[in-house]
Amino acid sequence: MKNPLLDWLFVNMLRLRAIFPFSRRVFQFRTCSCKPLISQMITCTDKEQVFNLIGKNKAILSEKQVECALNILWRFQKQKTSFLKNAECIRDHPQFLTLHSLATSEMEFMNDDTLVNVLYITQQFDINVLSKFSSCLASQHLYFSPLMGKIAGIVHKNLETIEDLRSLSVLMVSISSLISQHFREQLVNKTEHLFDTIDSSQVNVARRIVIFLRNIRYSYYPLLEKCNEVFLSNMNDLDLDSISKILSLYHSLQFHSFEFIKMAKKRLTEMIPLFDHPDGFVKLFVALGPIAGPEEKKQLKSTLLLMSEELTSQQALAVMGAMEEMESRNSHLNKKIASVLCKHLDNYKPVELLKITQAMIFLHFQSKELFVKLRELLRSYLKISFIPSEISVLVYTLSILPSPHLDEVGMSRIEAVLPHCDLNDLNGLATSVLRWIHYDRKYLDNTTGKQLKLLQKLDHYGLQRLQKFNNLNLLWEELKSLKGDWFAESLLEETVATLQRLMDEINYKNVAEIATFISRTNYLSTSLLDRIASVVVQQIEKIHPFVILGIILPFSIMNYDPPQNDEFFRICIQYLNSYLNGLNPLMLVFLGYSLAILGYFPEDLLKAIFNIKFLAKMDSQLEGTNCVKASVLTPYYHRIDFECILDKRKKALPYGSHSITLGSLPEKHWESNTQITGSRLPPGAERISLEFLDSRAFCRNMPHLKGKSAMQKRQLEILGYRVIQ
Secondary structure, three states: OOHHHHHHHHHHHHHHHOOOOOOOHHHOOOOOHHHHHHHHHHOOHHHHHHHHHHHHHHHOOOOOHHHHHHHHHHHHHHOOHHHHHHHHHHHHHHHHHHHHHHHOOOHHHOOHHHHHHHHHHHHOOOHHHHHHHHHHHOOOOOOOOOOHHHHHHHHHHHHHHOOOOHHHHHHHHHHHHOHHHHHHHHHHHHHHHHHHHHOOOOOOHHHHHHHHHHOOOOOOOOHHHHHHHHHHHHHHHHHHHHHHHHHHHHHHHOOOOOOHHHHHHHHHHHHHOOOHHHHHHHHHHHHHHOOOHHHHHHHHHHHHHHHHHHHHHHHHHHHHHHHHHHHOOOOOHHHHHHHHHHHHHHHOOHHHHHEEEEEEEHHHOOHHHHHHHHHHHHHHHHHHOOOOHHHHHHHHHHHHOOOOOOOHHHHHHHHHHHHHHOOHHHHHHHHHHHHHHHHHHHHHOOOHHHHHHHHHHHHHHHHHHHHHHHOOOHEEEHHOOOOHHHHHHHHHHHHHHHHHHHHHHOOOOOOHHHHHHHHHHHOOOOHHHHHHHHHHHHHHHOOOOOHHHHHHHHHOOOOOOOHHHHHHHHHHHHHHOOOOOOOOOHOOOOOOHHHHHHHOOOOOHHHHHHOHHHHHHHHHOOOOOOOOEEEEEOOHHHHEEEEEEOOOOOOOOOOOOOOOOOOOOOOHHHHHHHEEEOOOOOOEEEEEOOOOOOOOEEEOOOEEEEEOHHHHHHHHHHHEEEEEE
């Protein structure tokens, strides 16, 4: 039972704390001695005696006496066998409210230890008090304060006895910046255990859990799925803020829910006429734009154009990011947003300047004035910055601007922070230096020795950092986003060697991440793949079905069979059979494709794909018939069952919305029903051919593809298709 008066008193405690942060340091004296009353409290034999003393002396109680009274009440509480019943009796006593009120009035005199002790005891009677206090600290951005650290300690100490998931979820978000990996896992396990105790309408609790997972960068699928079910069952009650936040969280966690996106798109589309002011409409544009259909996108852009000059700096930044995701080719709108960004350029942080630059270049926006101003601003930041990650961002942003050049100031700033850089910082710096070297060679016919020496130093520090890792989880934190030429040429072999050295730490929690990384590198390490297969065989029941495709992928890409290959693939296939209906349609197709390359054709998987309901579902995910063409006649006169074009984010592009065709074969005739015109695919896009093969395409005695189908696959790949048979 929650007590409104307790909550009101508590909030005022924190307000006083905020108003008088230094008063206890200025006034170190009190008007009377507190020892005689404390002595009387210590001799009390039950709670009623303590409450009588409080009632008689409430006008003169000091902060030490308040703390002492709470300590003694807590001692009596722990001695009772009926813990919960006695806690309610104390909490609801009139003098306990008096004690709470006195704690409020004496708060300005409490040091941190006294304050936390008072909160600790109070929360034993109602954990909601501690959650509110942590939330107030968080609202003041005191995530790393000593007080927040003490709250994290209280939660850790009492985690087993906490049964209120609502209050726990608030605490989890507040302390998420301070917890260890072990404590993180304890909180996740406790949350999973308590989740079934909450009502399915508890959207706020589910949202806080997803925020916590985002904060600790942990895509824990079992919890995400449970939270997703809560969101889906309450979709009609979700407002724009809620849907926008959830989509953003899912994007950060790389959690894909086809059903949520489908329902969110419908809800957000219905909201378009409701917002005619930038505050609401920008949020709608950012949430709906990347998942909207062609007509909705057109409507969104038209409305945004009318209010573009009213946008704030942060609204313009958010819009530019969404336009990049939407691959906007509306030059008029692009110019409008760019002019707003240019006006506010001095107000952006380095990482925001990087986002602006990347978006401008991706959208092919050309503005000499904007790029000159960007370059000057970045160089001014670079001269005063001393944080390695910030310097890496600044240097990288300078390198992707037109006509990049590395001056003496830039090189000196890089050299100064090299010993303190992690792998991501080093990768960003090395990529920038390589870009500068390439530009100088191509346009200035000049490469300075200093640039090459700087590149050698980057190699040295990268290799040195890899060799020092002795923990796989710490290595993975720096490794997971590494890519690019420098990493592939300078660090890949040492990275694989480090993974091999630490491969005994590969387990069910990280096996999918390591497998996905290996797929990305195209580096065949049989010992690592054998270890991955072994972990899966031994711990398959602890691995989430959503990540099985990522585990299978490196074996498929590199055409490798582990020693226990039959057992490994059989276990993966059997495990997936129970979850086929819950998998994303495209994931299901790619899973079948990966297994087919390895020579496996699971009957249940094929039945799941080759049915009308599945094809209708996939058609819906691919934006309907406008994004998929059936029975397409290609050059070489191959007829394929279905064709679609995916952008760099694997989202289907509607036919007729882009100028897309094969740039390498402009002279070839494409059948008119494909409605594809122009010269090339958008950057990062790929053409997909989906063909359904029956038993006649394979040898009778084994699942070996016959020559005609194999030839068609090769020729379609020459044409630029990614072929799924």
